[in-house]
Each structure stands twice: as C-alpha cells, then as structure tokens.
Amino acid sequence: MAERIEVAIPADRPDPAGDALASRLAEDLGIRAEAIRILHVYTINADLSGEELERVRVELFTDPVIEESALNRSLARNYDYLIEVGFRPGVTDNVGKSSVVGIQDTLGRKLAEGEAVYKSTQYALKGVNEAEARRIARRALANDLIEQWALKSREEMGVHGDAPLLDLPIVTDRSDPVIHEINLERADEALAALSREMTLALDVDEMRAIRDHYRDGTTAAHRRGAGLPPHPTDIELEIIAQTWSEHCKHKIFSALIEYTDAEGKTRTIDGLFKTFVKGATDDVAKRIDWLVSVFHDNAGIIRFDEQFNFALKAETHNSPSALDPYGGAMTGIVGVNRDILGAGLGCKCIFNTDVFCFATPYFDGTIPERLLHPRRVLRGVHAGVRDGGNESGIPTINGAIVFHERFLGKPLVFCGTGGLIPRTINGRPTETKEARPGDLIVMTGGRIGKDGIHGATFSSEELHEGSPATAVQIGDPITQRKMADFLFEARDLGLYSSITDNGAGGLSSSLGEMARDPGGARIHLDKAPLKYPGLAPWEIFLSEAQERMSFAVPPEHIDAFLDLAARREVEATVLGEFTDSGYLECFHEGKRIASLSMDFLHDGVPRMRLKAKIEPPALRPEVIVEDTDLTAELKAVLGALNVASKESFVRMYDHEVQGQSVLKPFQGADHDGPGNAGVIRPVPGSRKGIAVACGITPRYSDIDTYHMMACSIDEAVRNLVAVGAKMGAIAGLDNFCWPDPVESEKTPDGRHKLAQLVRTCEALYEVCTAYDIPLISGKDSMKNDYSIGGTRISIPHTVLFTAAAIIDDVEKVVSMDVKRPGDAVYVLGETRDELGGSEYLALHGQLGVNVPRVNPVVARARYSALSRAIAEGLVASCHDCSDGGLAVALAESAFAGGFGMKLDLAPLGLESSIAALFSESQSRFVVTVPRGKSEAFEQQLNGHGLFRIGDVVDDERLRITCRKGLQVDASLAELKAAWQKPLGW
Amino acid sequence: MDVHALILTGFGINCEAETGNAFERAGAKAKLVHLNDLAADPAMLRAFHILAVPGGFSFGDDVASGRILANRLRYRLGGAIKGFVDDGKLVVGICNGFQVLVKMGILPLFDGDFAQETTLTHNDSSRFEDRWVHLKKEPATPCVWLKNMDSLEAPIRHGEGKFIPRDDTVLERLKANGQIALRYATAEGAPARGAYPANPNGSVDDIAGICDPSGRVFGLMPHPEAFIDRTNHPRWTREELPEEGAGLQLFRNAVAYAAKKLV
Structure with a gap:
C-alpha cells in the first residue's frame, strides 16, 4: 500500500513560498487570495515497516526546526479550497527520485525494483471562490499535459x-511489442497519409525513395x-524518418x-549551408589559425590557449517549451550542456547563455487553442532555464529576452553553452574521436521511457492539434551532473x-552517427534499462529520455568503465557493439x-528542390511628430519591453559559480547597469579570458531580413568590442528560427x-x-x-547570432558605467535617420522603412581602432548602442x-532630434x-566617426541639447x- | 610539512574546483575527493587537516537543501567526521555546504554532539538570487577562519539561505558563545536589520555564518571562494582594489591555523 507523508510549515510561521505564489496570482490572474499555504506530499509506494516510515518521516522529510509532518493524515488547515498537483504517469519526477536515494541512505538498504516515491504539492487557498480556485489550478499551477490535479x-x-x-x-x-511490417507499395496520397499517421514528417518524395530502396534487388x-x-x-521506418528529419538533416539548408x-534575376543556389555558412568559414579559415573542429561534432571547437581548447554551441527548444515551458526549457539547457559534454572527448561546461x-506578457487578447499565455510561458521558461x-x-x-507579438505562435528558447577541454589528454588530441569495430556500445545516465518520442520529427512540424504530449520531457540536472563527473574521470x-550525447532521436540518432566511423553497429534493445515496462522496441530506440550519453568502449576497458560508473552511482549498460558490416542492426x-x-x-535522402522569390513588402514611411520636450519619449523607450531592465530575471541565474567571473550581467555603482558582454577567466592563474555576447533583431525582418542578419551579427560583435x-x-x-x-x-x-532566408544567408x-x-x-x-482551426501565426524571421572572443588580458576589459565627473563623452559611429524597425516607431505603432544598415568594412576598421584604444587604457567606459x-x-x-551628463548632439549633424536620439x-x-586621455583617444579614433558630445558631470541629471534646445x-x-519598472517583477 | 585540505565532490556539489583553487592559492594542498570514495575509506580523512563541503545543489536541493547529502554524510561518515572535529581539525561548509553542516548538526555543535538546532530555508523573497552582499564579522567570535578580518564583500547565490534557530534559547546560546561569526550588513558596515537586499534572505539577526564554540568548524552562505581575484569583484572596473580578492584571507587564515597547530 502507498503511504503518504505530508509536510508543512506550521500556521504560526510565515510561508514565503505561499506568499510569493499569492502575489504572483494577483499579478498574473488578478486573483487576490487572502492566504496561501504550500504543503509537500511524498507518496511512498514501497514496502516499508511502520518503524521505517517513521524514521524517514522524521529524519529525511521533516525539518525539525521549522516543519511539521504527518503520516497518512491531511495537514491542511484554515483554507477554503485545496488543490493538489502531481505528475502524470511516466513524467520525470526529480524530487521523487532523490527521495528514493534519501530513503535508501536513511534505512541503509535498497528499495526493490519498481518501488518509488511520487512527489506532489498541495495548495491551501483561503479567500477564493471555486471558480477562482479552478482558474488557479488550470492557469497557474498545473499543466494538464504533464500533471494531474484535484480540487476540493x-x-x-x-x-x-x-x-x-x-x-x-x-x-x-x-x-504492442510486436514488430509490424509496413507495406510501402501504395499510391502517393496513401504514402503521405501514412507519414502523417506515424508522425514521420516525411514528404512524398522521401517516402517514395524509401519504397524504392526496399524494391531494390540488393536490399531484398x-x-x-x-x-x-x-x-x-x-x-526501420522510424529510424529512417528520424535520421532524415529536418531537425537532423537540415534538408532546407541543403536544398537546391x-x-x-528583387530585380527579377534568377540563379541557382547549391545549398544555403554549403554556399553561405560553410562558405564563410572556409573563406575566413584562410586568415585565422585557431579553428580546431567545426561543423562535424556536437559543438564547434577553437583554440583557447596553449593548453586548452574552447567549445561553443547553441540550440533551440521551441516546441516543447510552448507545450510545457518549465520542462521544455530545462530540457533545452541541460540538452545543450550535453552537446558540450559530448564535444571532442568531452568538454567541461563553463558558461551558459x-x-x-x-x-508581450501583458497580452490581453484571446489565447489560441493549445497555447499558453505569454506571461506563463515567460515565467515557466525562465524558471526551467x-x-x-x-x-x-x-x-x-549572457542572454536576452525579446518581445514581439508574433512570438505568441511559438516562443523561442535559445540555450547556449561554452566548454573547455585540455588540448591533449595522455598525449592524445582531444578534438578527434572514433568508434572502432569491436568497441562496445555503452549507454550511461538516465533510463528510457516514452518521454520525447518523436521529438525530432515533431520539431520538424508546426504546432497542431495532434502534437504529441510525449514530445515533452523534463530535465534532471542531478542525474546529468553525476554523469558529467563520471565522464571526466x-x-x-x-x-x-x-562519445556522443543522446539528444533528438535518442539512441537511433547517437548510435546511427557513431556507427558511421566503424561502418555499422549491432544493438540489443532488450538490454536497455527502462523506467517502466511496456515499451515497443522502436520506442526504446527513438525515446528522447534525457540525461543519457553513448560511449564506444574498447573491450579491454569495459570492466574499469563499468566499475567506475557503479562507484559514481551512474547507470551504465552495454547494449551491443560497433561493427564494420555496413549495416545498422537492431535485435530484440x-x-x-x-x-x-x-x-x-x-x-x-533525396535532395529537396525549392523555389524562392522575393516579394518586396509594401511599407509605409514613418510619420514623426517632432515635439520639443523629448524626456517623456525617452522614458517611454526606456520602458519598452525590449529595452527595459531584465535584472529581476537575470539575478535568479547564478552567473558566477566556478569563480571565473570578470564582467557580470549587471554593472556599475549599484550593480544594475546592463553589461555588453559577459567575460570570464576560465583558467585559474591565467589572465586570458572569454567574452560572449549575442545579437538578435527580429523587428527588422519585416522590412528586410538581409539587414536583420547584418544587424544581429553587428550587435553581437560590437558588444564584444x-x-x-x-x-x-x-x-x-x-x-535560425524560421x-x-x-x-x-x-x-x-x-x-x-x-x-528571405536566402537574403539572410547572403548577409551572414x-x-x-x-x-x-x-x-x-x-x-x-x-x-x-x-x-489550429484557421488561425495561423508565423514567428518573425529570427536569427540569434552568438559571438565569443578570446581576450588576451582580462584586466584590460572595460565596463559600461561612466566612471567619474569630468570625463569626456563621445559617440563613436555615424548616426543616420534609420528609425525603421526601431523601438521608438514600435511604441508609436509604426514599422517604418529605413532599416539600419551595416557597412562592415567601415565598422571593422572602427572596431579595430576602438579595441586598440581600450587595450591602451584610454577608455573609462564603453557601451554599445542598440535597441532604443x-x-x-x-x-x-x-x-x-x-x-x-551634459550633452549637445549638434555634432552628429541630424535634422531630426528624434532620429538623433532614437535611430538604431x-x-x-x-x-x-578620462580628461587626460582625450587627446590620445581622439588621435586613435579620428576618421572612424568620432563625435565629442559633452561631459560626465557631478550632478545626477541627464541633459541633452538637440536641434530645438534642451530636449x-x-x-x-x-x-x-x-527602465526598471516594467519587468521589475 | 604541507597543510592538506579535502574538498568533497559528487552528487551536485558544484563549487569544488574554485574551492580547491582557493585553498591552493592560500598555500594548502587541496584534493578533490568523491563522497563515495571517502565513504568507502573513511580512514582517508586522517591524512587531512581541513575538510571543505563546497557549494552547489547537492541532490538538486530536492526535499530540502542539503538534506539528502547531510543524511548520507551522517549515516556513512558521521563517526569519521566527529573524530576529525574532535582531533581539533578544521571544517568549512559554504552555501550548500553550510546547509549540509547545519542539517547534519555539526553546527552549532553546542555540546560536542551532532544535533540540528538551526536551519537554513527559503529566502523571504522565495527566490534564488545571485547578489553581492556586505558582511561584518562579530568581533567576539572565536572563528579561526575570520581572524584579522573585520568585513568582507562576497556574492550570495542561493534560494534557501534564511537562517532560523530553533528558538530564542538557541539564538541566545549562539550569541553568548560568539558563534554568530558573520552578519549581513549595509555598505557602511551597519547592521542590515533584516532589510532587503542588505539582508538578502530574511535571516534571523542578519546571520550569514556561524561557527562551533571552538571556532574551527565554520559555515556561511556567501561564497568567499568566488572573490579570489580583484576581477571577481562587481566594481573592480571602477574602484581601486588590491590584486588579491578579499575572500582569499579566509582560506589563508585556515591554512595558517592548520600549519601552526595541526601539522
């Protein structure tokens, strides 16, 4: 029988979590509860004696100083409605898992296979009516996709x-454990229907290619x-669909x-990736000497210094985050961490972005079916990450939060990670790896469940009514952390x-990739450890259950490998071996x-052939009213969501664990000014550092995606410079998110x-x-x-450009805050009438036409001159001009x-004060x-668009004179x- | 003879590398040891002079911060750690490590026996926060880790740092023994008096760190190991600061004590 331990803070003590929830409900739902108390429920489904239960209740689950608890008895008091929320079957329950560890430690014995603890939470609500309680459960506490709940x-x-x-x-x-044979000898429409029914996300050409392959005599x-x-x-069909998914094969970027x-000229592009992305890297590679491994591994790797290499990767996790913001986003961040853990021979994660x-979280329209309110998505995604x-x-x-009304259709969640690895270990270069025939296939980390089945094919589709709930997983950072500690040893x-990570496509993808080097693999799926019985073999192979990595272990090391895993409490299982048979073979x-x-x-996979044609958008030139006093306009722009301070969110991230911090997200006298780039010094005792920044400008896409791309790159780069x-x-x-x-x-x-994608790639x-x-x-x-149901929302075309720079001496970097009165203030770079897509026009309900343009040749020279001046110590503060x-x-x-500051913008030479202040x-x-260094600074920067506009002053006012006087x-x-108020949650 | 520090690792302890580095910079030999390796060979502890339980999220803070790790240490290594303390050696718990020491009852160690008399729980804000705080040392504390120190800036990075004693008797006893080693303060060094953000979590009596009556066992929520270099400080680009981060002094004190008394 299952036993229930309830834990609560006694009524005479404050319950901060309950209070915080009450104020969140007031903000988000407008429901003002008189009081909320939170109770923790541990349901123990294990054979424990009465004495054992009492021991774990007292020694494990209850804090003797501030908590009370009871066995199989309700502790909720003084409420009108009680809501309990717990997971649905099969959903990752991290607290439940840790509770099992705690019970085993406390009792000094193992629980039996299948015995478990399930965590749920009770909310005792005082001063709400039933309709409100129901709304609280549905819209704030429980997500029906992954959670069950009760209201009484x-x-x-x-x-x-x-x-x-x-x-x-x-x-x-x-x-059904039975293996089904699927006859593909059917007409095109029937093939298309089959692809849809099985969530294969393959088109008719691809289905035909598979059919033809099976018709082939050699195959037969x-x-x-x-x-x-x-x-x-x-x-087999599932493996092919997964391997050929847009998510894994990038078919659009490979298409002809x-x-x-716009001029009506037509030409053929032989693959966007090959032409523009790899093309750019191949070209740049002729002029730099620090590339180590690009494009073919889980992450790109470059040289950091003589001893270490540096790996970088960013991923998106959009669709799962739309369905379950917390779990989806958490899976996103621990997933990209695993890309770094699996890059080369395994890199240590040193930062996230x-x-x-x-x-907008203030959206007040109707939320389309299956979508969640943006406020809930924001809170959930933030909490998960x-x-x-x-x-x-x-x-x-480093990071950003960007708002645009069309992200209602799908939120975007970009998670990036940087890593460090010694360049050689035991004399072996760490950027290369190769499974050999005869190496054993070992899976480590979490167990396999139905979570995340069809994630790769699902993310290759739009969000529709039938989007599978199983596509959502919840990350388990502790299982992964144990695995990472083990991995480095x-x-x-x-x-x-x-080594590689099991991400989209699960084992099917990781082993399919690893098997390319030796030329084949045999996998015994019945050996895979499962969370619960009842998975079909194809589900085992495709499951995207998290926190797993696959290894190729030479037979002579297998005992040592498994022994170490056991000592680190990491589950490791031999599933088969790599071969040179030329075939990927599965057994059950x-x-x-x-x-x-x-x-x-x-x-x-057949190559896609696609057609692209620019249809220039009909744009309306902006209408601007030039008021004399622009102070209110400035405050409005500062309070625009894209500009406003995100400090309350960022403070909740640990930004200095590992002790490497040099420039933090928030800087200045009171640590609240927005930094340009994050800087760390990852190797103790070394002054060498890494700076990381990002650029993202989706607002410009509605005017021209070429300039959106150019501006995104420029934003990231100037933040670094x-x-x-x-x-x-x-x-x-x-x-790219398109x-x-x-x-x-x-x-x-x-x-x-x-x-527009083509133009974006040209700019890239x-x-x-x-x-x-x-x-x-x-x-x-x-x-x-x-x-869904005739509503179609397409996100604005978005590219996140993440840029990282190796910094020679971190002691020379500068922060964005002004340092002392008397310092000279400069604008570096020409200001033009480029209000198109600006925050200013957005506030006035306009898009405009004149989107900002980058002149990369001029900018590059300017950037080089500025970084020289910074290195020479001539700069007191430097801040990039972007949104607003x-x-x-x-x-x-x-x-x-x-x-x-006391400033005069006349030197910028603009007719319009609005453009001078708000053009982007x-x-x-x-x-x-600093006063004594102006001359040297001007010498370095003259000719690079340098304008002296005034001074830092000793009073706390900003005064800017423009065309119409003090404006x-x-x-x-x-x-x-x-600036702080709008998102100061 | 060298001073040897054992830095505990595993199961979501996250700050072992920088904690080890801090001890090395302070002149000790630091060894990172996985909890299970120590549990398999508790006698290993005898070769060390200092035991550090670093910060992190052991077992994900599941159930309650530090609870599951505290239990594992108590059940598997309780005797060895007790012996270590009784031998006059040094123990420090930082952040999650402090939560562990408090929940396994090595602190406050009133009568020499492990017993949980205090707790660290959810911040009044109910949020995890990364924020630099000002800390003031209690002049009367015997804490050897804070010798020759008066104040310190360091980051707090926790969601469960609110210090609560069981009752007033416990609080008075802590005060009387000088066991309240470190308090949250304003930038000017005045008591925070519970006011956020100077007191970032609502800790009773602004308590940021406590020690045992001997001053050798010490736990604190802020992270001194995150302020080892000048460039770790949030205002290093605008203030004149010594090359060495102020947090290092704490590790130097421990190493100096161990070198003098234990080696």
Whole structure:
C-alpha cells in the first residue's frame, strides 16, 4: 500500500513560498487570495515497516526546526479550497527520485525494483471562490499535459478525510511489442497519409525513395539473408524518418534553390549551408589559425590557449517549451550542456547563455487553442532555464529576452553553452574521436521511457492539434551532473574511444552517427534499462529520455568503465557493439528486427528542390511628430519591453559559480547597469579570458531580413568590442528560427519566406567574411508556425547570432558605467535617420522603412581602432548602442555609473532630434574617456566617426541639447525607474 | 610539512574546483575527493587537516537543501567526521555546504554532539538570487577562519539561505558563545536589520555564518571562494582594489591555523 507523508510549515510561521505564489496570482490572474499555504506530499509506494516510515518521516522529510509532518493524515488547515498537483504517469519526477536515494541512505538498504516515491504539492487557498480556485489550478499551477490535479472545498475534504487526492502515477500503458511490417507499395496520397499517421514528417518524395530502396534487388537479397521481411519493419521506418528529419538533416539548408531576387534575376543556389555558412568559414579559415573542429561534432571547437581548447554551441527548444515551458526549457539547457559534454572527448561546461523570445506578457487578447499565455510561458521558461543552469553549477553569463507579438505562435528558447577541454589528454588530441569495430556500445545516465518520442520529427512540424504530449520531457540536472563527473574521470583514464550525447532521436540518432566511423553497429534493445515496462522496441530506440550519453568502449576497458560508473552511482549498460558490416542492426530478444544500410540511411535522402522569390513588402514611411520636450519619449523607450531592465530575471541565474567571473550581467555603482558582454577567466592563474555576447533583431525582418542578419551579427560583435575584444579573435554561431519556408497549400507565401532566408544567408556570408568571423557551429529550426482551426501565426524571421572572443588580458576589459565627473563623452559611429524597425516607431505603432544598415568594412576598421584604444587604457567606459538608440545607451551609461551628463548632439549633424536620439544606426558606441586621455583617444579614433558630445558631470541629471534646445532633461533616478519598472517583477 | 585540505565532490556539489583553487592559492594542498570514495575509506580523512563541503545543489536541493547529502554524510561518515572535529581539525561548509553542516548538526555543535538546532530555508523573497552582499564579522567570535578580518564583500547565490534557530534559547546560546561569526550588513558596515537586499534572505539577526564554540568548524552562505581575484569583484572596473580578492584571507587564515597547530 502507498503511504503518504505530508509536510508543512506550521500556521504560526510565515510561508514565503505561499506568499510569493499569492502575489504572483494577483499579478498574473488578478486573483487576490487572502492566504496561501504550500504543503509537500511524498507518496511512498514501497514496502516499508511502520518503524521505517517513521524514521524517514522524521529524519529525511521533516525539518525539525521549522516543519511539521504527518503520516497518512491531511495537514491542511484554515483554507477554503485545496488543490493538489502531481505528475502524470511516466513524467520525470526529480524530487521523487532523490527521495528514493534519501530513503535508501536513511534505512541503509535498497528499495526493490519498481518501488518509488511520487512527489506532489498541495495548495491551501483561503479567500477564493471555486471558480477562482479552478482558474488557479488550470492557469497557474498545473499543466494538464504533464500533471494531474484535484480540487476540493473545505466541506468536500471533510467527507474525503485523509484519503489521497491523486491517483498513483504508475505507467500502466503497454505498447504492442510486436514488430509490424509496413507495406510501402501504395499510391502517393496513401504514402503521405501514412507519414502523417506515424508522425514521420516525411514528404512524398522521401517516402517514395524509401519504397524504392526496399524494391531494390540488393536490399531484398540482404533482407532475405538477414531473415527480415521484404517491407520495412516499423522500427526501420522510424529510424529512417528520424535520421532524415529536418531537425537532423537540415534538408532546407541543403536544398537546391532556384532564387529570383528583387530585380527579377534568377540563379541557382547549391545549398544555403554549403554556399553561405560553410562558405564563410572556409573563406575566413584562410586568415585565422585557431579553428580546431567545426561543423562535424556536437559543438564547434577553437583554440583557447596553449593548453586548452574552447567549445561553443547553441540550440533551440521551441516546441516543447510552448507545450510545457518549465520542462521544455530545462530540457533545452541541460540538452545543450550535453552537446558540450559530448564535444571532442568531452568538454567541461563553463558558461551558459540564454535568449528567449515571447509575446508581450501583458497580452490581453484571446489565447489560441493549445497555447499558453505569454506571461506563463515567460515565467515557466525562465524558471526551467534557471533551475537547469543553477543546479548544474554552470554560470549563466549572457542572454536576452525579446518581445514581439508574433512570438505568441511559438516562443523561442535559445540555450547556449561554452566548454573547455585540455588540448591533449595522455598525449592524445582531444578534438578527434572514433568508434572502432569491436568497441562496445555503452549507454550511461538516465533510463528510457516514452518521454520525447518523436521529438525530432515533431520539431520538424508546426504546432497542431495532434502534437504529441510525449514530445515533452523534463530535465534532471542531478542525474546529468553525476554523469558529467563520471565522464571526466573516465575521459582522463582513457576508458573510451568515442562519445556522443543522446539528444533528438535518442539512441537511433547517437548510435546511427557513431556507427558511421566503424561502418555499422549491432544493438540489443532488450538490454536497455527502462523506467517502466511496456515499451515497443522502436520506442526504446527513438525515446528522447534525457540525461543519457553513448560511449564506444574498447573491450579491454569495459570492466574499469563499468566499475567506475557503479562507484559514481551512474547507470551504465552495454547494449551491443560497433561493427564494420555496413549495416545498422537492431535485435530484440535475440531476433533481428532492423538492418539498415548505413549508406542509404545517411545518404539516401533525396535532395529537396525549392523555389524562392522575393516579394518586396509594401511599407509605409514613418510619420514623426517632432515635439520639443523629448524626456517623456525617452522614458517611454526606456520602458519598452525590449529595452527595459531584465535584472529581476537575470539575478535568479547564478552567473558566477566556478569563480571565473570578470564582467557580470549587471554593472556599475549599484550593480544594475546592463553589461555588453559577459567575460570570464576560465583558467585559474591565467589572465586570458572569454567574452560572449549575442545579437538578435527580429523587428527588422519585416522590412528586410538581409539587414536583420547584418544587424544581429553587428550587435553581437560590437558588444564584444565594447568590452575590449579584438577583431580576428571572434567566433560565431548562427541559430535560425524560421516559419515554414516551403511553399504548400498552408504556406502559400513559402517562396517569399525562402527568399528571405536566402537574403539572410547572403548577409551572414558577407558580414562574417568582412569581420573574419568563422561560423563554428549553428542550428536551424524551420517550422515555427502555429496552425489550429484557421488561425495561423508565423514567428518573425529570427536569427540569434552568438559571438565569443578570446581576450588576451582580462584586466584590460572595460565596463559600461561612466566612471567619474569630468570625463569626456563621445559617440563613436555615424548616426543616420534609420528609425525603421526601431523601438521608438514600435511604441508609436509604426514599422517604418529605413532599416539600419551595416557597412562592415567601415565598422571593422572602427572596431579595430576602438579595441586598440581600450587595450591602451584610454577608455573609462564603453557601451554599445542598440535597441532604443543613442539616448538609451547614454541614459544607461549615466545611471549605471551614478553621474549625470551634459550633452549637445549638434555634432552628429541630424535634422531630426528624434532620429538623433532614437535611430538604431549600427556600429555605434557611447564612450567616456578620462580628461587626460582625450587627446590620445581622439588621435586613435579620428576618421572612424568620432563625435565629442559633452561631459560626465557631478550632478545626477541627464541633459541633452538637440536641434530645438534642451530636449531631454531628467534625473538619473527617474530614468532608471522608468527602465526598471516594467519587468521589475 | 604541507597543510592538506579535502574538498568533497559528487552528487551536485558544484563549487569544488574554485574551492580547491582557493585553498591552493592560500598555500594548502587541496584534493578533490568523491563522497563515495571517502565513504568507502573513511580512514582517508586522517591524512587531512581541513575538510571543505563546497557549494552547489547537492541532490538538486530536492526535499530540502542539503538534506539528502547531510543524511548520507551522517549515516556513512558521521563517526569519521566527529573524530576529525574532535582531533581539533578544521571544517568549512559554504552555501550548500553550510546547509549540509547545519542539517547534519555539526553546527552549532553546542555540546560536542551532532544535533540540528538551526536551519537554513527559503529566502523571504522565495527566490534564488545571485547578489553581492556586505558582511561584518562579530568581533567576539572565536572563528579561526575570520581572524584579522573585520568585513568582507562576497556574492550570495542561493534560494534557501534564511537562517532560523530553533528558538530564542538557541539564538541566545549562539550569541553568548560568539558563534554568530558573520552578519549581513549595509555598505557602511551597519547592521542590515533584516532589510532587503542588505539582508538578502530574511535571516534571523542578519546571520550569514556561524561557527562551533571552538571556532574551527565554520559555515556561511556567501561564497568567499568566488572573490579570489580583484576581477571577481562587481566594481573592480571602477574602484581601486588590491590584486588579491578579499575572500582569499579566509582560506589563508585556515591554512595558517592548520600549519601552526595541526601539522
């Protein structure tokens, strides 16, 4: 029988978590509860004696100083409604898992297989009615996709008594273990229907290619010899679909594209990736010497110093985060950590970056079916990334939160991670790895459940009614942390020859990739450890259950490998071996159930042929009213969601664990000014550092995606240069998030969306080659649409550009806050009338036309000159001008430093004061320079668009004179308040 | 003879590398030892002079911060650690390590026996926060880790740092013994008096760290190991600061004590 331990804070003590929830409900739902108390429920489904139960209740579950607890008795008091929320069967329950460990430690004995603890939470609500309680449960506490919940009034509880409120979440579903043969000899429409029914996400051409492969005589002969039926088995079809998914194969970036530009000229592009992404890196590689491993591993690797290499990767986790913001986002961050753990022979994660895109949290329209309110998505995603990063002990050193109304259709969750690895270990270079025939296949970490099945194919589709709930997983940072600790020990002992992470596509993907080197693999799926019984073999192979990595272990090291894993409490299981047979073979209970030609699996996907044609958008020129006093306008722009302070969110990330912090996210006298780039010094005793920054400008896409891309790259780069990074030492990552760009019935404007993708890639190539930035890794997510019941929302075309620079001497970097009165204030870089897509126009409900343009040749020279000046110690502060324009950068620099500025923008030469203050022209900085160093600074920067506009002053006011006289005059305190208030949650 | 520090690792202890580095910089030989390796060979502890339980999220803070690790240490290594303390050696718990020491009852160690008399629980804000705080040493404390120190800046990075004694008797006893080693303070060094953010979590009596009556066992929520270099400080780009981070002094004190009394 299951026993229930309830734990609560006694009524005479405050319950901070309950109070925090009450204020969140007031903010988010407008429901004002009189009081909320939170109770923790541990349901123990294990054979424990009464004495044992009492011991764990007292010694494990109850804090003797501040808590009370009871066994099989309700502790809720003084409430009107009681809500209990727990997981659905099969959903990762981290607290439950840790509780089992705690029980075993406390009792000094193991629990039996299948015995478990289930964690649930009770919310005792006082001063709400039933409708409100129900709304609280649905909209704030429980997500029906992953959680079950119960609601009872005080009276109902009187009748209900001490019985449990929720069912035990035990998985009882059993999948059909029978292997099905699937006949593909059917007409095109039937093939398309089959692809849809099985969530294969393959188009008719691809289905036909598979059918033809099975028709082929060689295939048929091989299958007869292998004892397999002539048609594909279900697992074979699933493996092919997963391997060929857009998510894994990047088919759109590989397609042959017939592109017609704005002038009507048509040309053929032989693959966007090959032409523009790899093309840029190949070109830049001729001029730099620090690339180590690009494009083919889990992450890009470059040289850090003589001893270490540096790995960088960013991923998106959009669709799962739309369905379950907390679990989806947490899976995103621990997932990209695993890319770094699996890069080369295994890198240590040294920082995270997190960039989110949401619709406004103040959205008050109707939320389309299956979507969650953006406020809930924001809170959930933030909490998931916060817990994932903090618990893993990886500092979050840079990021952004971006708002645009069309992210209602799909939120974007970008998670990035940097890693460090010694360049050689035991004399062996660490960037290469190769599984050899005869190496054993070992899976480590978490167990396999139905979680995340079809994640790879699901993310290759738009969000629709039938989007599977199983596509959602919840990360488990502690299981991963144990595995990471183990991995480094095994790595340093030389116990494996190859390693990769199990991400999208699960074992199917990781083993399919690893098997390419030796040329084959045999896998015994019945050996895989399962969370619960009842998985079909194909589900075992495709499950995206988290926190798993696959290793190739030479037979002579297997005992040492498994022994170390046991001592570190990491589950490790031998699943088979790598071969040189040319086939990926799966067995179940001794029977062969799949044998796929490695060549066909990896190279058999037909190349897409697509058409792209630019349809220039009809844009309306902006209408601007030039008021005299622009102080209120400045405050409004400072309070725009894209500009406003995100400090309350960022403070909740640990940004200095590992003790490497040099420049923190928030800087200045009171640690509240927005930094440009995060800087760390990852090797103790060394002054060498890494700076990381990001650029993301989706607002510009509605005018022209070419300039969106150029501006995103420029934003990331100037953030790095602003702290002192040098050109020629910067590496980049491109993460594309696009609405479906393939023309079809539901995407009639596919050609235009694809043409915009082409223009984006052109800009990527041109700016990166001009800046000498190699693209060392990247990812694309191409189906970011929402389409249910006639509502279609396509996200704005978005590229996150992450840039990282190796810094020679961290002691020379500068922060963004002004330092002392008397320093000279400069604008570096021309300000033009480029209000198109600006925050200013957005506030006035306009888009405009004049989108900012980057001149990379001019900018590069300027950047080189500025970083020289910083290295020579001529700069007191430097801040990049981006969202909101010059006025925002000036205000931020001033209030961060706590000193005012007296400025005159006449030297900028603009007719319009609005444009001077709020235009978002690129490649600009606000720089302050100590009095004695102005001359030297001007000598270095003259000719690079340098404008002296005034001084830092000893009072706390910002005064800006423009065409119409003193047009901005405000205290730093009111400017800071305007900037902090909107998101100061 | 060298001073040897054992830095505990495993199960979500996250700050072992920088804690080890801090001890090395302070002149000790630091060894990172996995909890299970120590549990398999508790006698190993005898070769060390200092035991450090670093910060992190052991077992994900599941159930309660530090609880599961505290239990594991108590059940598997309780005797060895007791012997270590009785031998006059030094123990420090930082952040999650402090939570562990408090919950396994090595602190406050009123009568020489392990017993939980205090706790560290959810911040009043109910949030995890990373924030630099000002700390003031209690002049009367015997804490050997804080010798010759008066105040310190360091980051707190926790969601469960609110210090609560069982009752007033426990609080008075802590005060009387000088066991309240470190308090949250304002920038000017005045008591925070519970006011956020100077007192970042609502700790009773602004308590940020306590020691045992001998001053050798010490636990604190802020992270001194995160302030080892000048460039770790949030205002190093605008203030004149010594090359060495102020947090290092704490480790130097321990190493100096061990070198004098234990080696």
